[in-house]
Amino acid sequence: MTSFKIRVPASSANIGPGFDSMGMALNLYLTLDVSPADEWTIEQHSPHLPELASVDDHYIVQVARDVATRWGKALPACHITVRSDIPLARGLGSSAAAIVSGIELANQVCGLSLTREQKLELGTAIEGHPDNIAPALMGGFIIAIGTDRTIDWVQLPSPEVDVVVSIPGDALETKTARNVLPGAYPMERAASASAVSNVLVASLASGDYELAGRMMERDLFHEPYRKDLIPHYDDIRTEAKKHGAYGSVISGAGPTMMSLTPKGTGGVVVSHVEALLPDYQVTLLQMDKSGVVTDENANG
The missing domain is CATH 3.30.230.10 (Ribosomal Protein S5; domain 2)
Known part of the structure; x- marks a missing residue:
């Protein structure tokens, strides 16, 4: 060895x-x-x-x-x-x-x-x-x-985007985030949620990141149930979108939020989210x- x-x-x-x-x-x-x-x-x-x-x-x-x-x-x-x-x-x-x-x-x-x-x-x-x-x-x-x-x-194919993560100081255990999810979904909701996911995949594959961003923010599987566990969930989505992000989602089970932005523009979103939430670690990442x-x- x-x-x-x-x-x-x-x-x-x-x-x-x-x-x-x-x-x-x-x-x-x-x-x-x-x-x-x-x-x-x-x-x-x-x-x-x-x-x-x-x-x-x-x-x-x-x-x-x-x-x-x-x-x-x-x-x-x-x-x-x-x-x-x-x-x-x-x-x-x-x-x-x-x-x-x-x-x-x-x-x-x-x-x-x-x-x-x-x-x-x-x-x-x-x-x-x-x-x-x-x-x-x-x-x-x-x-x-x-x-x-x-x-x-x-x-x-790797999307040509910047990735901004907004990380709060407090942790969120995956078990806690799992426990707020329903055990089953009505057929109509499950079909709609599946359709959103399908369009997200298709839009990413075709390079339509504007559409992908809209689909990211229309999840019905977990984000509606978890968003109350995520500090400043709506604030981050609104601020990021205002400054050019395609869309923002909960990263994994949270509490980090992840925003996808056009290539080369992530720094602008970082600066504005940092100004809004000075206690957060807001970082520009790449895939x-x-x-x-x-x-x-x-x-x-």
């Missing part, structure tokens, strides 16, 4: 009506520097990482050990330095990034030679659905669905097109 690096991007899921199936990778990263060692040691260098109690309690190590065990391997001791730009419990795929990094850690140190499909199936089994896992693995903009037998997915990368390819 030689030293290597793993880098996994953040991700934003749902994108309005793409509930539990649509996600895009973003250029915030979880990074692991891994070296062989006689005993396990982990260093963490980020305010975005949970407090480290012990190696055995570290989620990335737990995932890696579980994957290794499935293949009849023992995970060898490593020294790992962990850094992260991805805020926890903010709807930016921090748990998916940790899962993907754990899978890749086991893959590298145990020589498993896992295929992309195997990694996706493993990650989805742990996370519960593929909307964050798929873009974290493969980058770009992905629509995916998990079945009993396999994960089916399509990678759309990550690589997904998880290892070794020298992760240094950029």
Whole structure:
């Protein structure tokens, strides 16, 4: 075993009506520097990482050990330095990034030679659905669905847009955001919600971002039920749209809001949302097109 690096991007899921199936990778990263060692040691260098109690309690190590065990391997001791730009419990795929990094850690140190499909199936089994896992693995903009037998997915052409994320200081647990959703939808509402999602996908595929923005903001699956949990939900949508955004949605389960804007205009939206909400972290991002990368390819 030689030293290597793993880098996994953040991700934003749902994108309005793409509930539990649509996600895009973003250029915030979880990074692991891994070296062989006689005993396990982990260093963490980020305010975005949970407090480290012990190696055995570290989620990335737990995932890696579980994957290794499935293949009849023992995970060898490593020294790992962990850094992260991805805020926890903010709807930016921090748990998916940790899962993907754990899978890749086991893959590298145990020589498993896992295929992309195997990694996706493993990650989805742990996370519960593929909307964050798929873009974290493969980058770009992905629509995916998990079945009993396999994960089916399509990678759309990367939209030529800027991405603005408005991140509040307080976290929102996914369980809390799930609990406000209905257990079932009336047929008429489900059909309308599905139609909105279909038009969103078609508009993204055809490059009609104005239409995509309108569809993003017409979700019927989850945003109407979650918006009261999201501070300044309407304020952010209104301010972003006023200054040129195509549309704004809850990122994942929230509380972060994500706005898509014409290429080159995201900075204008950032400045106006920052002025409106000075306590927020408002950041201009781009789509990550690589997904998880290892070794020298992760240094950029």
